[in-house]
């Protein structure tokens with residue numbers, strides 16, 4: 001299979017009056033078509049920075065990123081971004097929220113409006129189209145956020161701690177939900193999380209980053225024996241806890257005593 | 259989610275209680291007003307206070323009627339209200355515009371910061387005579403006076419509103435390729451609508467101050483003029499009447515803005 005995303009020797013140094021922060025050094029990896037990648041790493045190791053660089057929002061200070069062989073410079077249309085909070089706009093209805101991306105790209109046509117209706121119908125949100133975000137539950141809001149992202153028809157989804165704001169039970173349900181939608185829509189996805197179990201349960205491969213300056217420490221191929229793979233069934237696979245332990249050790253988490 | 263068809267007796271009792279308490283509050287409010295006016299009228303009649311100095315409700319009513327018969331009642335009310343409305347609308351509009359410019363150019367915002375601080379702490383009323391000399395003694399000077407009072411407050415308020423917006427919301431629209439103008443129209447302005455309406459509310463109050471001070475200085479027409487004139491010729495009836503009309507007009511205008519807010523910012527309501 002072809003590589004959709006190639007990250008070549010990417011490094012990032014932030015400048016400030018207090019000095020220079022090296023957030024990332026020498027990041028190298030590639031993502032194949034249709035693959036689901038998780039990136040885990042201690043907080044502050046540069047995970048969000050890495051996603052911003054891949055999306056083209058932030059120019060890296062060294063190295064480069066290629067999307068389908070094209071070098072990234074500026075915000076790429078191939079990318080769909082999901083942030084930690086759903087950031088639905090409470091002054092817009094669900095339908096208007098879903099149309100936001102196309103509105104900004106000035107690409108609203110009868111056809112895409114039709115597609116929005118279809119997506120809302122497929123994912124059980126059609127009857128809420130004229131409601132406001134505050135009237136929806138956290139899980140449904142995250143679903144609307146995903147549809148908003150899908151509306152611009154991105155090839156690659158970047159999810160930055162996209163589930164971290166949800167409570168544990170909702171998060172498990174939303175993991176399954178979003179995973180199913182991403183698979184159904186045939187998207188390539190990169191999920192950043194600090195939840196080891198979540199990273200394994202959703203991904204084909206898990207990339208472990210070291211603490212700052214972040215660099216690729218290890219890449220795990222997640223091979224699980226389960227009949228039909230979903231985040232929930234993955235958690236019950238016999239190999240799950242080996243991956244968990246391996247990544248846990250790799251992350252070298254310890255409580256810092258003052 | 260209440261089912262209006264089948265209310266439990268407890269819920270009915272609760273709703274009844276809420277309604278009752280609301281009525282009680284309204285009645286008490288009314289009672290205070292009526293008592294105050296009755297007491298005022300009585301004390302003046304019984305010569306406990308001197309009605310020549312304190313005036314009294316019946317004299318106020320007579321004054322209103324006589325102003326009406328002279329055909330100047332609505333002229334003065336109209337002028338003052340017009341100056342106020344123009345003042346607070348212009349203040350809010352220009353203030354928001356300047357706030358947008360400051361957000362747009364970080365350089366300009368940094369350069370202007372100390373000047374804004376100075377202008378904000380300066381008692382703007384001190385500029386009144388300057389405006390009258392520059393612009394001429396008329397409504398224009400009065401409106402500029404109200405602008406001077408409300409403009410800087412609005413600018414600071416709206417800029418703070420802009421800064422309070424979650425940066426991630428801006429990042430979100432940037433991932434769709436939004437540029438500065440679209441960040442403004444799709445995120446900043448709609449997200450700041452409650453802030454802007456709030457500025458409008460503050461400006462209604464400030465504009466009354468500006469207009470009345472302006473009319474004191476210009477002394478040609480309006481409720482402020484009637485107050486100054488009444489004070490000079492010792493017609494306290496005229497002064498009290500104007501103050502009462504002013505109170506009513508200010509209240510009505512404020513309620514108007516509250517209504518506008520309900521129309522524009524009702525989104526969160528279920």
Ligand SMILES: Nc1ncnc2c1ncn2[C@@H]1O[C@H](COP(=O)(O)OP(=O)(O)O)[C@@H](O)[C@H]1O
Nearest residue numbers: 014016021023042043044045046047048049050
């Ligand atoms: N705009 C910025 N300016 C300066 N330093 C930054 C900036 N953004 C992030 N950093 C720093 O870079 C490091 C990595 O940040 P981030 O990518 O947000 O980490 P993560 O998402 O893994 O928690 C952190 O130490 C953070 O303080």
Ligand SMILES: [Mg+2]
Nearest residue numbers: 047048049161
């Ligand atoms: Mg982060």
